[in-house]
Amino acid sequence: MNKRVIPYVVRPTTAVLTRGFDPRLSVGSARPAVFRSSTYVFNSPESAERAFAIALGKVRPAADENVDLIYSRLSHPNAEILEDQIVPLEKGAKAAAVFNSGMAAISTVLLSLCGPGWSVVHTIPVYGGTQHLFDTLLRPLGVRTIGVPAGDGAALDAAIATAGNLRIVYLETPANPTLRMVDIRRAVEAARRHPDAPLVVVDNTFLGPAFQHPLALGVALVVYSGTKYLNGFSDMLAGVVLSADEEMITHLRGTRAILGNILQPDECWLLDSRLPTVTLRMNRQSKNAQRIAEGLQGHPAVRRVLYPSLFTDPEQINIRDAQCDFPGGIMTLDLKGGKMAAFTFLRSLRILRDAVSLGGVESLACHPRTTTHSELSPEDMERAGITDGLVRLSIGVEDWRDLLRDIRDGLDAI
Ligand SMILES: Cc1ncc(COP(=O)(O)O)c(C=O)c1O
Structure with missing residues (x-):
């Protein structure tokens, strides 16, 4: 079998199907095999010694050196394939590291880059698990965390300018669920x-x-819950970190080996098979969501539909237009009747299911204040605008007209 080399640079949707995988290493299989081994046989004692020296950062590998694999907690073929194939999808990325959940990715980044005496400035709200990490792990370790409401650019500038020993500025945008x-x-x-x-x-x-x-806008690291759109089928957990700085990713892989939170081979294989369709799925989900969001405006049970194409604040409109290509598949309804209205709405849905998580091909709905964000303090909840009447919708790939009807029926039931 000839090794086929493409003599020009291909675009991301092509690269995700053509790089990172050599069929000759999987007995000719057109798609990658799953390599479940926990340990790998060395070519020689010398190459074992060299592999360990490289893994421990004592020496650097040569440009096209084929380094022996060691042990699956450090890395394995399916992680290598996935990490190589995901890079072209993230504009500006040069390397990636995969983890066994989004929280594993986020906590590895924060624990390996931050320590006692350092500060983290972050936007509010962040995902409830991330907030929990700040409150129950980082602060007791002596890391100062400074929260600023998302969208207040002047307050974020001021918090960054005045924070001492500032190590990380952590942003979640758009904020979940507002x-x-x-x-x-x-x-x-x-x-x-x-x-x-x-x-x-x-x-x-x-x-x-x-x-x-974000990497094209100059940020150091992008983190993902790969459980969501990257996977798209609500049937596995994964996390990914990407960067233009390959050394930073090597450093994170080192922490990953210590924490033991690499994504397992089967999950890597599954996520890898979902990557070629992520743009197709997200486009369809965004189109569906935009039609639905615009169709729900003015419903008597709805105070506001929180959705990027419906922004009215000029600063938010400017940010959206500058950094987002399309509005995406998530919207939040602010219901007039508070928690009771939200619960009646959730009980009345027939197609959308009442579940946390998002980004799957099936549509989901949840009440953030009592579920995903219940870990936030009442003050942070108020500052973040997570009120009793909010219901978050993750729009899937179903026919948007059926979804709109289901949501309207749920609202009418209030
Ligand atoms: C924005 C965001 N970040 C991170 C996470 C954590 O990801 P995981 O559940 O894969 O650990 C979530 C989960 O809902 C999320 O919504």
């Missing part, structure tokens, strides 16, 4: 002016990799 956007470029510029040169990290789960490209 969809408030954070100006990524402005945060990068504020971080560049700080003497500690903090790293800007963006959780790109909601709009990436199809519609938002």
